[in-house]
Amino acid sequence: MPDNIVIPDLAVPEIFTPEFFQNPYPFYAWLRDNAPVHPITIPGVNVRVWLVSRYADVRAGFADPRLSSDYRSALPEFRAARLAFGAGTVGERTMVNLDPPDHTRVRGLAAATFTAARIAQWEATIRATVDELLDALPVGEPVDVMARLAAPLSIRAICAVLGAEPDDEADLRRWADLVFTADPTELAQVPEATARLLGYADKLIARKRDNPGDDLLSALITASDDSSELSSDELIGTAMGLLVAGYESTIQLIGDTLLALLDHPDQLAALRDGKHTAADAIEETLRYDGPQVSSLWRFATEDMTIAGTAIPAHEAVLLLVASAHRDERQYPNPESFDPGRDDKRHLAFGYGIHRCLGAALARLESRVLLEALLARYSRLALAVPRAEVRYKPSLVVRGPGELPLVLHH
DSSP states (O other), X not given: OOTTOOOSSXXXXXXSSHHHHHOOHHHHHHHHHHOSEEEEEETTTTEEEEEEOSHXXXXXXXXXXXXXXXXXXXXXXXXXXXOSTTTXXXXXXXXXXXXTTHHHHHHHHHHHHSOHHHHHHTHHHHHHHHHHHHHTSXXXXXXXXXXXXXXXXXXXHHHHHHTOOGGGHHHHHHHHXXXXXXXXXXXXXXXXXXXXXXXXXXXXXXXXXHSOOSSHHHHHHHXXXXXXXXXXXXXXXXXXXXXXXXXXXXHHHHHHHHHHHHHOHHHHHHHHTTSSOHHHHHHHHHHHHOSBOSOXXXXXXXXXXXXXXXXXXTOEEEEOHHHHTTOTTTSSSTTSOOTTOSOOOOOTTOOGGGOOTTHHHHHHHHXXXXXXXXXXXXXXXXXXXXXXXXXXXXXXXXXXXXXXXXEEO
16 A cells, blocks of 8 residues: 555545645555545545446446436535535536436437537637647747647637637636636635636527527527427536536646657657557547546435445445556556557546547547647657646646647757
8 A cells, every 4th residue: 555545534635635636546556456435535524425446337337327417416415515516506407417317308409419520620620720829839948838739729629619709718718727626725716617607608608599600509509499408507507518528628638648648758759650640649648647537426316335335325426537547457557658559448538328528529639739749840848847747636637737848840
């Protein structure tokens, strides 16, 4: 057992540390080997949460109807703590917080507009945005690629997809950055950021009703109005969910992929030599050290057992995707970064009915940017020691807050 892990009375202060966010994998390995379903207690609110860490159990958990995504299935003390995405607001009615049959109805309408053909149409816009951003970067001096590339690309892409105004970029980035934070100094700002996002989504829907365009949100509004299958709260919540999910995961995937390649120069060289593709590198990053740390909150709808551990009804569960992806029971040599890996299956975009609708868009943005970086620059190098790259404090997404690189022609 790693020296810095306290068992069995593990509480969030032991894992909500800079050291944990920098490298959570030793803790995950301990969980898989010793306590594959393990409770932690969130201090201050006296809420118990169960961590599920092995691949088979995480995958099964995604598909288990007894694990509800609906915040209303939680214990009163969990609801009072307002820990869930959109808690206490109409954001509770976004797709990620719904169970069937409501989830089936809402997702069906969204999926009908979020088609592969529509995503393919956005590739030219994404390529043009990447070229514009790269043209503005300095060469031979440090530049934070998270702030100058990953974040603006991700937010501009989701704005284009939803038909939002590019002028809203700075506000949307600030609010989305706060939604999933686990930084104790920022938690007090989460309700306001959520309210701001919901208010923005409401106003955007009103604008789209008055002036519809060839965008995803206009198509979703039309489908909803024609069928009367989405309530006003569900439409607002879904719009907010698409904004946040379309931004945060993609920006972190870009940062995670660049870091994985810089940490493994042999694999970066193999990518440049054509032995692997950018898509291969992205898929392996999604498994090896990707943006998805865990599921969103799940709640047991009845007394149940996972891997021999009893979980009482209505208690909270987190399915640790990042741990599942390092499970040697599922992957040969899971600690190695290998874009040529035969088994490219992973749970980074979820599994089952809640699988991420925007997975293809996230892959597209990341691939286009990575290909453009490698084509334009002969060398990418970290501008700071690797230990100085700090990861964002979050139990949901993983990625660097800043990533200073020096780009060489």
